Amino acid sequence: MSLLSTDAGRSGSSGPARRLAAWLHRHPSARLSALLSAPVLWLGVAYLGSLAVLFLSAFWTVNSFTGEVVRQPTLDNFRTIVTDAVYRTVTLRSIGVAVAVTLVDAAIALPMAFFMAKVAAPRWRRLLVVAILTPLWASYLVKAYAWRVMLANGGPVDWLLGGDGNGPGYGLTATILVLSYLWLPYMILPIYAGLERLPDSLLDASADLGARAGRTFRSVVLPIVVPAVVAGSIFTFSLSLGDYIAVQIVGGKTQLIGNLVYANIGAANNLPFSAALATIPVLIMVVYLVAVRRSGALEEL
Amino acid sequence: METPAIRLTGLRKSFGGVEAVAGVDLEIADGEFFSMLGPSGSGKTTVLRLIAGFELPTSGVVELAGADVTRRAPFERDVNTVFQDYALFPHMDVIDNVEYGLKIRKVGRRERRERAEAALAAVRLEGYSHRRPGQLSGGQRQRVALARALVNRPKVLLLDEPLGALDLKLREEMQLELKQIQRQVGITFVFVTHDQQEALTMSDRIAVFNAGRIEQVGTPAEVYDQPGSAFVAGFVGTANVLRDKVARAVLGEDGCFAIRPEKIALGGPAGSGPAGFGPAELGEAAPDDVTATGRVVEAVYAGATTRFVVRLDAGSPDSTAQLVALQQNLRTSSVDVQSYRDTPVTLRWRREHAIRLPD
Amino acid sequence: METPAIRLTGLRKSFGGVEAVAGVDLEIADGEFFSMLGPSGSGKTTVLRLIAGFELPTSGVVELAGADVTRRAPFERDVNTVFQDYALFPHMDVIDNVEYGLKIRKVGRRERRERAEAALAAVRLEGYSHRRPGQLSGGQRQRVALARALVNRPKVLLLDEPLGALDLKLREEMQLELKQIQRQVGITFVFVTHDQQEALTMSDRIAVFNAGRIEQVGTPAEVYDQPGSAFVAGFVGTANVLRDKVARAVLGEDGCFAIRPEKIALGGPAGSGPAGFGPAELGEAAPDDVTATGRVVEAVYAGATTRFVVRLDAGSPDSTAQLVALQQNLRTSSVDVQSYRDTPVTLRWRREHAIRLPD
Amino acid sequence: SGSSGGGANPADGKPPKIDKLASLGAGEGQVNIVSWAGYVENGTNDPKVNWVTDFEKQTGCKVNSKVAGTSDEMVTLMKSGEYDLVSASGDASLRMIYGGVVAPVNTDLVPNYSDVRDFLKMKSWNSVDNVSYGIPHGWGANLLAYRTDKVSPAPTSWSVVFDNAAANAKHITAYDSPIYIADAAMYLMAHKPELGIKNPYALDDKQFNAAVDLLKAQNKNVGEYWSDYTKAVQALKSGNTVAGTAWQVIVNLAEADQAPVAAVLPSEGATGWSDTWMVAAKAKHPNCAYKWMDWIISPQTNAQAAEWFGEAPANPKACEFTSDKGHCDKYHAADAAYASKIWYWTTPTTRCLDGRTNVTCKDYAAWTQAWTGIKG
Amino acid sequence: MNLSPAARWLLRGAMALGLAFIYVPLAIVLINSFNADRTFAWPPPRWTTDWWARAWDNEGARAALLTSVKAGLGATVVALVLGTMIAFAVQRYRFFGRETLSLLVVLPIALPGIVTGIALDTAFRTVVAPLGVGKGLLSVVIGHATFCVVVAYNNVLARLRRTGASLEEASADLGASTFQTFRYVTFPLIRSALFAGGLLAFALSFDEIIVTTFTAGAGTRTLPLWIFDNLFRPNQAPVINVVAAVLIVLSVIPIYLAQRISADTASGGRL
C-alpha cells in the first residue's frame, strides 16, 4: 500500500442514481427545473393563485341578507373605501401605528443588539441570544393579555407611574407599546446578525481617525446596519399593519385596518369587501418590499 | 508520440459577456510537472476547472489519456484537484477527509484506512488523523488537501495556487515537499500559480497565460531566457526593455530587446570607487559582449542581492534610457551599498542575452 | 538626542493566559521607516494596536513625541493606522472615506475636499473618488486606506501588513510607491510585515519579533549581515548554520556559525566542468578566505539565480554537512544548470561572512 | 353601499325551500357544532363541567365544537359548510334562514321541545311564516352595569352612557357589534318620541341617523368596546369601565370577586338575546344534530349550560337542576314582565320589522358599515 | 471594541432595561398563574396553585398542544424542504425571475396574516373543498408552511453563501455523485442552519393564531386557538397563564440546544 502503486482507475460502478447524476450534470437547466418545480407550484401557483382569487372577489358584492356572493364585477367596494372618510382615517392610523412600532423597536433593539454583538463577552452572547429568543415561545395572546393586566386602571404600569390613571390605559398608545413589545425580538435578531458581521476593524478605524464612540455609532455603525434594521422592520411593520387581536385586547376603542378586514370577513361575512380592504395593506407592503429590496435588506432577513 | 495525459483543443469558455478562456490548445505529457502562470483574471483557474469538469466549455474538447471527457461530470473523470482554499470538509476530521474518495469508491474499510494513513505519512502528517481542519495551520491544511487528492491515485493532479495563502517561509518548504512528492508518485501535476519564482523552480514546463490565451509554453529556461513577447519577458521575472533610439544607441540595432537584470555585470571606475565594485567585478570582456556606461541612480540593498538602477549615458535624456542590474552580494559588505549612489559605472552583458522581442 | 516619535518602555500585554507582548522596549525616531518583522503570532499586531490605542497594555508605557499616551483613547492620539484588511467604510465612496478624519476634526468643506483630492493624487487614484470600496481591486483599496490615513498628516503612520493580500507583481509596485510617499511626506512609518525581502528593501531599521519579544533591532544590513541569534539568521533570509564537528572541520573553530548562501562563491573543476562554472568563477582567494570542497547534490534554476545544494567532503557523513550556495546567472545559460549535478566543486567565502552566533 | 346587493331578501321573497328532517335515524358518529363559549363543554376546560361526554356515550355521536366570538362570526362559520349545528342568536338566525344556510327544524323529533317556555317559541328570530327553524336554548338581557363606588346615585336610565356619559368620560363601555345600534335606538325611542321609533331593529333613514349620531357622540366617552366577557369583567373590576352594557354573568363574576359592581335593567328596557339551536341545510350529520338539540334542552343539561354561561334556561324544568337554587330567579327566568322589557336581537332587514310598509328600513349591511364609522 | 467606560455602562444599562422590558410581562404571566383572581386583578388578592392543578389534568390543553406540535412539525418540514430548494436555486444559478422569486418567498410573511389567512381559506373552499377534502390539520400545515418557507430559505441561503460551492466541487472531484455529495457533504454542512431555521419556523407556526383561525378545520384546535377560546372565559383564563409559563420554560431547552450545536447557530439563526 503505497502511493506509488497504480490503481485500476475510477471504478466502473455506475448505478442508475449515478447515471442520473451524470445526466443532470450535463443538463444544468434540468437540475434547476427540478429544484424550482415544487417551490414555484407552492408559492407561485398555489399562494399567488389564492391571492389572485381573493382580489378578484374584491370586485364582487354580497347579498346583504343571505350573505350570498354576487359575482358581478363592480367597483362598489373600492368606491366605498375611497369615499368613506373612516377608511382613510383607519388606514392612516394603521400606517402610523406600524411606523411608530417600527421606530420604537429599532430604538430599543439597536443598543441591545450592539451590546450583544460588540460588547458582551462571547459566553454571555450565547445566553443573551437565548434570552431574546425565548419570549417567542410564550404565546402571543398570553403576552398581550399580560399587558392588559399591566395597563389596567391601578395596574403595575399606573403604579410605576405614580398612581391610578397615570398610565396610558387602553388605547392607541397602549397598542403601540404592546405591539412593540410583541415584535421586539423580530427586530433584535436581524440587527444582531448584521452587527455580528460588521468587522471590528471598522470601529477601530473610525476611532483611529479621531471619532468618539457616539460619532462612530452615527457615522459608521448606523449606516452599515441600516439594511438589517430595514429587514427587521419588514416584520415589525407588517405584523403591526395586519394585527387585529392585540388591538382588541389593549386598544380600547381603537380600530386598525386589520380589525376592519376581520370584522368584514369574520363577522359581517362580506368577503368581497374584506378583500377590497385587504388590498390596502397588501399594496402598502408590496410597495415597501420593492423599495426595501433596493437596500439589500431582503438578504439580511 | 505517447498519448498525452491531457489534451485541450480549441477550448473556449465565456461567462455572459466575458471570454475567460479564449481558445486554448495544449498537450501535457504523462508525469509532467506542468505550471500555468499568468496575472489575475487571465483564465488559469477556468482552464483547470474545465479539465476537472466543474465547468462545461463553450466550445472545444478536453481529452484525458486520449478519451474525450468534455461532457463528463467531475465524478466521472480520473482527475483530482487541490483547491486554492483547500476545500477540506470542515465537518470531518483529517482521516475522514482523506478517506472520502475511497469511501465513495467502496474501497473496504481496512484498505481505506491503510491507504489514507500512507498518504498522510507521505505528506508528513502522521498523528494528525483526528484533528478537524479548523485545528490545523495553513501549511498543514494544504498537505491534507494534497493527501486527500493523492490517495485516489489519479492520473492527473490539478493544483490551483496551493501555496498562495502561505507566508514566504512556509511556502518555500512546501515547494520542496510538493516537488519531492511528485517525483515519488510520478503522476502528472498541473500547477497554477501567479508566482514566477515558484513556477520557474518547480516546473518541467510552464504555460504563460494572458487574457484567456496562452502566450508561450516551454521549459522554465525557455520561458525565462527566450521570452516570446514583451508580456512574457515582463511577467516572468523582471526585464529591462530597450527599444527605438535607446536600443540603437546601446545595442546598435533596431527593434525591441529584453535584458534580465542579473545578466548585466557592473563595475565601478578603477581605484576611486567603493570596495567590491571595481573594474575587477566586470570580468574580462568576451569578443561579442555589449558594453555601456552610465551612472548609478539608486542602489537598493536586498540581503542576498543589491539592485542597481543605472541611467545610461547613451540615449539620455530619454527617460527609458535606464537599466536595472542585479548584483549578488558575494563579497561586498552591505554598508558599501550606500556609497554606490551617483557613481559612474560600466555595464557589460553577452550579446545573446539581449533577446529580440516581436514588436 | 532628539525626542523619539515613539518610545515603548516595558510594554506587556496578556490576553487571558497568553502573553502576546512579553516586555518590549523600543524607540523609533522621527521620520524613520521602521519595520517589524516576525513569524505569525509573535506579537507584531498587538504592539501596533497598543501604539494606536486599541488595546490597553497590561503594563508599560507608550510615549508619542515625548508625551505619555498609555491610557489615552485612539481618537486622542496623533497616530493613524492602515489596517491589514484596509477597514474601508463600505457605505461611503472613496472620497468620503478619505475625508472622514477631516470631517471629524471639523475641517471646512472646501479645504477637506482639496486635501482629500491631494491625498488621492499622491496615491495615484485621481478619478476614483466616487467608487465604493467594493468596486476597487485589492491594490486600489490599499491605496485608499493609505490616503485616508495620510490626509490627516499624523506624526506617525502604522501599517499592518498592508501588502499581505496582494500578488507579487502588485506588491512590488506598491513597495516602491509606499517608500516614495514616505520620503515625500517625511512622517514616521511603522510597518508590520512577515516578508523578509520587503522589510530589507524598504526599512531604515527593522525589529525582529519572536514570541512577544524583540530579538534584534538594527538597519537591514545589521540584521542581515550580523544576525544576533540563530532565530534572526534563519528568519531574515536563508542561512546555512554550521555547528559542532562540521564547524570545526570546515572553519577550524568551535561554535555556531551562520553563512548566507550568496556569500559563498562556487567553482567547478578546471577544464572538465560545464560552461561558466570553472575555477574562474571562484576568483582569486584573498589571504583570509575559507575554502571547502564538496559535491553538488541539487541545482535549481530560478531565473535570476541558481541555487546549489552542496554536500561537503569535510564533516560527512553528518547530514548537517551541507551548504546552500547561490549563484547569480550572470553568464551561465540556464541549460547548463542541469549538468552541474554531481559535479565536484570548491566553495570559498570570506572569513568574516561566517558570523558567530551565540549558542 | 359596498355590501348590499340584489337577490333573496325578506322584502321580496321567502326563504329557500329546504325540507326538514322527516324522521330520526341512526347517529352518524359525529357532529360539528358552532356555538357560543360555554354551550358545548366536554370537561377539557374544567373536569366538573361536562355534558358532552355523557351525550357521546349515549348517542355514539362524537362532538367537535368551534367557539364563535360574535354572531357575525357564527354566520361566517356556518356558511363554510363544515358545521351541522349552531347556537344562533336572533341577530344571526334570520340571515342564515334566508341565506339557505339552515333548514327548518322538525320539532316533533325533539321531545324536550314541548317543555320550552312558550314565550320563546315561534318568535320572529326563530321562525318564518310559522315554520320553526330552531330550538330555543336560553336568554338574557344586555344590562346596564356600573361601579357602585363611581356612579351615584344608582342609575335607572341608559342616559348614564348616552346623554350624561361625559361624567364618566373614557370609562364607558359598549358591546362591540353593529347590533348595538339597537341600544341607541331603544334609548331614543324613550327620549325622542318625535322620531317615532317603534322597534329598535326597524329604523328608517332618519331614525337610523339619529341613533348613529348618538353613538358617535357616545364614542368620545367610550373607554373600550367589548365582545368577550373576560375583558368586560376585568375592565369593570379594575375600574377601566365605570358604566356600560354587560351581561348578568359578567356582573355575577365581578361581584363574586367583591368588586363594587351592580347591574340594573333601566327604565328604557334593554336589548337581549335569545339563542336558538339550528341545523345546517347541508348538515352531514343531521341525526346527531337532532339528538344534540334534544340533549341540550333536557332539564339537567339545560341547567348546567345556563348556569355555566350565566343566562336563563329555556326549559323551566331546568330550574330544579341548577346547583345554585337561586339561579333562575337571579336571571329572571320565569319573570315574564322582565322578559317583556327585552328587545331580543333580531336581524334588521329592508322590510321594516315593525310592519311599516311606506318606508324601507336600514338592513344589517348598513348597520355593519355604520358601526365601522361610529368607532372611527 | 474600544469604548469609554461610560459608554460601556450606558450600553449595559440599555441591555438591562431591554431585558426588563421583555421579561417583566413574562414574569407577570408567571405570577398570574398563581393569582387566585380569575381576571388577574392586580396586585393579586390571594394566591393559589389551583390553576396549576387544573392545567395539569386539562385534556383540552394537552390535545391542543399535540395538535400544535403536529402542525408545527409538518409546517417546518415542508418549509425546510421548499426553502432549501429555493435557496439552492437562488444561490447556485442565474435564471430569469430569480429576483422575483426571492421577493415571492418573503411575501407570505410580509403580508398581514389575515390576508394570507383569508386568501388560503377562500382558495381552499373554492378549489379543494369541492374535491371532498375539508379543512383540517393539513390545511393548517399548508398555511403555516407558506409563511415559514422564508425562514428556512434565509438560513440555508446564508449558509450556502458562506460555504460556497467549492466543497461540493471537491466532493464531486473525489468521485461522489450529486446525491452522494448531498448526503455526505452538503447536508451535514447545512444541518445546523436547517436546525436554526427549523427552530424559528416551528416557533412561528407554534404561535400563529391569525392564519390558523382561517385555515383550521372544525375539529382542529391548535394551542393558540385553544388559548383564544379559553382566554375569554373567566373560569378558564388563569389556566392559560400556567400553560404559557410552562411553554416559556420548556422552550429554553430547544433554543439552548440549538446554541450548543454549533457556533454559527449561536446567532439565533435568521428570521
Ligand SMILES: Nc1ncnc2c1ncn2[C@@H]1O[C@H](COP(=O)(O)OP(=O)(O)OP(=O)(O)O)[C@@H](O)[C@H]1O
Ligand atoms: N463564474 C464566473 N462568472 C463570471 N465570470 C467569471 C466566472 N469565473 C471566472 N470569471 C471571469 O473569467 C476571467 C478569468 O477568471 P479566472 O478565475 O480563470 O482567472 P485566474 O487566471 O484564475 O485569476 P486569479 O489569478 O485571480 O485566480 C476573469 O475575468 C473572471 O472575472
Ligand SMILES: Nc1ncnc2c1ncn2[C@@H]1O[C@H](COP(=O)(O)OP(=O)(O)OP(=O)(O)O)[C@@H](O)[C@H]1O
Ligand atoms: N484579542 C485577543 N485575544 C486573545 N489572544 C490574542 C488576541 N489578540 C492576539 N492574541 C494572541 O496574541 C499572540 C500575538 O498575536 P498578534 O496578532 O500580535 O501576532 P502577529 O505577530 O501580528 O501575527 P500575524 O503575523 O499572524 O498577524 C497570538 O498568540 C494571538 O493568538
Ligand SMILES: NCCCCNCCCN
Ligand atoms: N400572530 C402571531 C405572531 C406570530 C408571527 N406570525 C407571522 C405570520 C405572518 N403572516
Ligand SMILES: [Mg+2]
Ligand atoms: Mg484563479
Ligand SMILES: [Mg+2]
Ligand atoms: Mg498581525
